[in-house]
Amino acid sequence: MAAPKKLYIKTYGCQMNVYDSERMAEAMGSAGYVETEDPAEADMILLNTCHIREKAAEKVYSELGRFRALKDEKPDLKIGVAGCVAQAEGAEIMRRQPLVDLVVGPQSYHRLPQMEAQVRAGQKALDTDFPLEDKFDTLRHRPKARRGPTAFLTVQEGCDKFCAFCVVPYTRGAEVSRPAARVLEEARDLVERGVREITLLGQNVNAYHGAGAGGDWSLARLIWALSDIDGLERIRFTTSHPNDMDDDLIAAHGACAKLMPYLHLPVQSGSDRILKRMNRKHTAEGYLRLIERIRAARPDILISGDFIVGFPEETEADFQATLDLIEAVGYGQAFSFKYSTRPGTPAAERPQVAEAVKSERLHRLQALITRQQRAVQETMVGRTVGVLFERPGRMPGQMVGKSDHLHAVHVTGSGLGVGDLARVEIVESGPNSLGGRIVAA
Ligand code: 5AD
Ligand code: SF4
Numbered sequence: 001m002a003a004p005k006k007l008y009i010k011t012y013g014c015q016m017n018v019y020d021s022e023r024m025a026e027a028m029g030s031a032g033y034v035e036t037e038d039p040a041e042a043d044m045i046l047l048n049t050c051h052i053r054e055k056a057a058e059k060v061y062s063e064l065g066r067f068r069a070l071k072d073e074k075p076d077l078k079i080g081v082a083g084c085v086a087q088a089e090g091a092e093i094m095r096r097q098p099l100v101d102l103v104v105g106p107q108s109y110h111r112l113p114q115m116e117a118q119v120r121a122g123q124k125a126l127d128t129d130f131p132l133e134d135k136f137d138t139l140r141h142r143p144k145a146r147r148g149p150t151a152f153l154t155v156q157e158g159c160d161k162f163c164a165f166c167v168v169p170y171t172r173g174a175e176v177s178r179p180a181a182r183v184l185e186e187a188r189d190l191v192e193r194g195v196r197e198i199t200l201l202g203q204n205v206n207a208y209h210g211a212g213a214g215g216d217w218s219l220a221r222l223i224w225a226l227s228d229i230d231g232l233e234r235i236r237f238t239t240s241h242p243n244d245m246d247d248d249l250i251a252a253h254g255a256c257a258k259l260m261p262y263l264h265l266p267v268q269s270g271s272d273r274i275l276k277r278m279n280r281k282h283t284a285e286g287y288l289r290l291i292e293r294i295r296a297a298r299p300d301i302l303i304s305g306d307f308i309v310g311f312p313e314e315t316e317a318d319f320q321a322t323l324d325l326i327e328a329v330g331y332g333q334a335f336s337f338k339y340s341t342r343p344g345t346p347a348a349e350r351p352q353v354a355e356a357v358k359s360e361r362l363h364r365l366q367a368l369i370t371r372q373q374r375a376v377q378e379t380m381v382g383r384t385v386g387v388l389f390e391r392p393g394r395m396p397g398q399m400v401g402k403s404d405h406l407h408a409v410h411v412t413g414s415g416l417g418v419g420d421l422a423r424v425e426i427v428e429s430g431p432n433s434l435g436g437r438i439v440a441a
Pocket of ligand 1: 053266268306307308337338339342
């Protein structure tokens with residue numbers, strides 16, 4: 001038998017790309033490939049790219065340049081670009097970087113094996129269609145190897161919201177939800193393979209409306225059905241839009257024991273003037289009231305957010321309104337970015353804020369967020385929380401895992417292993433993690 005060919009995948013960007021890379025590796029497995037960690041021994045290199053900000057796309061082109069030497073050494077090496085840069089730039093990628101053999105957009109991954117045959121025959125392959133068939137029908141998880149204790153599971157993809165800064169509606173396409181039965185089947189398969197925590201993924205995951213028994217299911221209904229799976233201990237979901245947080249989902253946060261007390265709910269700005277220009281369709285006050293309702297259902301929930309500073313026409317007063325909103329919420333986690341112009345999006349045409357101003361605002365915002373994160377982390381000391389252990393730590397006998405609130409927690413000398421879930425009393429708060437001791441395994 002011929003030795004299997006080797007596939008090296010490098011993943012950029014969001015968690016959905018991590019999930020997609022796993023599916024691509026499985027699809028290529030059926031074309032005779034096994035994965036490798038070393039690009040130098042690969043027969044095929046795939047970059048799974050991100051287009052959300054300008055720097056992300058530029059990184060891809062510089063990475064591609066670095067593969068020239070490998071290709072000179074090994075002329076049979078094939079190089080592919082997948083993901084959102086592939087979708088947005090299409091054939092332009094091959095023009096700009098001729099060593100690329102294959103370009104495939106996120107909705108066409110099930111066609112990868114045919115595309116691979118095409119490039120092996122010496123042709124270039126390009127597919128950035130939004131096909132009618134469901135890629136997930138072909139990209140099914142096949143029951144196989146054991147998995148680690150945590151996994152991602154895409155339930156919804158694409159976005160119809162068209163925030164004025166964002167490329168997602170163009171690169172991932174219109175909002176589509178997978179049928180509930182498919183999601184449940186995939187979840188059961190993951191659990192059989194050792195998974196104890198599943199994070200449901202979608203660009204607008206709380207807008208989930210997949211076909212199910214008795215009509216379309218909401219995300220809340222899906223979570224309740226998942227919570228009936230024995231062996232599945234923890235459920236999370238990301239990313240949500242404030243306008244899709246319905247009453248049932250808020251109630252689930254209070255009532256469903258397997259739904260973890262962590263919610264990533266981006267607001268982007270605290271200024272109504274900017275929120276309007278961003279086409280977010282909610283106000284700062286509306287967001288704050290929503291947070292209040294969520295906290296009424298689950299008082300200890302940790303809130304996480306995304307912020308953009310220096311959106312076109314953002315004034316110092318607008319920025320101050322964002323800092324005020326952050327003060328009012330008290331974030332346990334946040335991701336913040338300088339606005340990055342994305343060609344083809346409405347905001348790209350508006351008067352831009354100077355780079356130095358963006359940098360200075362980002363710096364101030366991040367200082368505030370860091371203070372809040374530390375404060376929230378410190379409130380954990382003295383509390384007993386659940387921890388799912390994911391890997392050994394650096395110290396002998398140490399294990400590292402994630403708390404219910406998604407804090408990294410390390411415990412020493414517990415005798416527990418990867419995949420164990422324990423009740424842990426938090427005894428200290430360090431710069432990047434919490435220290436704890438086992439109360440009950
Ligand atoms: N510039 C900066 N940040 C952006 N995001 C999305 N588009 C842009 C852009 N053009 C951020 C938003 C979003 C997160 C995934 O990325 O905060 O929530
Ligand atoms: Fe982009 Fe999220 Fe807005 Fe959709 S809701 S356009 S994915 S920022």
